[in-house]
Amino acid sequence: MAKLLQPIQAGQLTLSNRLVMPPMATAKAEADGQVSQAILDYYAEKSAGGHLSLIIIEHSFIKPEGKASHNQLSVADDQMIEGLTKLAQVIQKNGSKAMMQLAHAGSQTAREITGFTPAAPSAVLNLRKGEELPHELTHEEIFELVKAFKHAARRAKIAGFDGVEIHSAHGYLLNQFLSPLSNKRTDEYGGTLLNRIRLHLQVIEAIRSEVGPDYPVFIRIGASDFMVGGTTLEDSQIAAREFEKAGVNGIDISGGFxxxxxxxITSQGYFSELSEGIKQVVSVPVILTGGIIEIEVAEQLLNEGKADLIGVGRALLRNSKWAEEGIIKLQREG
Structure with missing residues (x-):
C-alpha cells in the first residue's frame, strides 16, 4: 500500500491517510465572523467523499483585536459556537476530521479592520504588512491573550471539532514573538529563544488545562524566516522539542516572515528541508505543505522521510476532486 494511504495516529486523533487540507483564508464569513452558508458550502465541497483525512479550517481570530482581514472567521465569542458546530458537522459527515486553527494577527492587521491600534511583541513595523506602528503588548495584555487562546480552544471543542491548531507562522502574532526580527523585548518574553517561545508554552499549557490531556492540539510554526537575522531551522528544532514536551500532538511546518x-522557488514541497529537520527531533507527526500539486510527489516526500503528513492547498482550491483523483491514481499504480 502507498504510504500516502496508510493511517496515522496523532495523540488520540486517528487519521485515515496522510493527506491534509491546510488552512487557507476564504473571506467567506459574515462581517462579524459568524459562519455563513457560503463557508458551509465551501467546506462541504472540499470534504466531499472524505478523501482528505484532515481539514484544518482557515485561521480564525481569537480576539477582535487580532482580526487579520474582513470577513475572517471568528472563534472569539460564545455566540459563534452554534455556527461552528454546523461547520464541524459538515466536514465530519463527509468522512474527514475537522480541526480549528486559532490565530491572532498581532501587527499584521490595521485599525481599519479591527478598530484598534495593532499590537505586537515590540513597536516594530510588520515586515509583511507594515502599515501602522504597533504598540508593545503589556504583561496584562499578554495574560489576556493566553486566556483568549484558551477560551477559543474551549469553543472549538464544544463545537465538536476534532482538535485545534495554534497559528505561529506567516508573520502573525505568535510568530512575531518567535522571530528576532519582530521581538525586541528585554523582559522574560524577549532575547533568548526560550524567552521568545515563552508565550507559546503558556498558550499550550492554558489550552491543555481547558480541553484536557487527550484533546488533539497541533501547532503551526514558521520554521524559518529565510531572512538575515530571522528565525532559522536550528531555532525551530529547539522550539519544536519544547512544544512536544509541552503537549502538542502534531507540528505543521510553513514559513515565517x-x-x-x-x-x-517553484519545486514541489519547498519547505521539505524544514519539515525533515523538525521530524528528526520530534516523535509527533509533522505536516509538510508548499506547492505540492502531484500525488506522486506527495508519496515521494513521505517515502524520503520529509514529513508524516502532506498538506495540499492551492491544488485543492483549483480542483476539489484532486485528492479523490490522486488516490485513485495511486491505487491503480499499486
Missing part, C-alpha cells in the same frame, strides 16, 4: 511561499 517569508509567508507561505518562497520567492523564486
Amino acid at each position: 517569508c509567508g507561505f511561499t518562497l520567492p523564486g
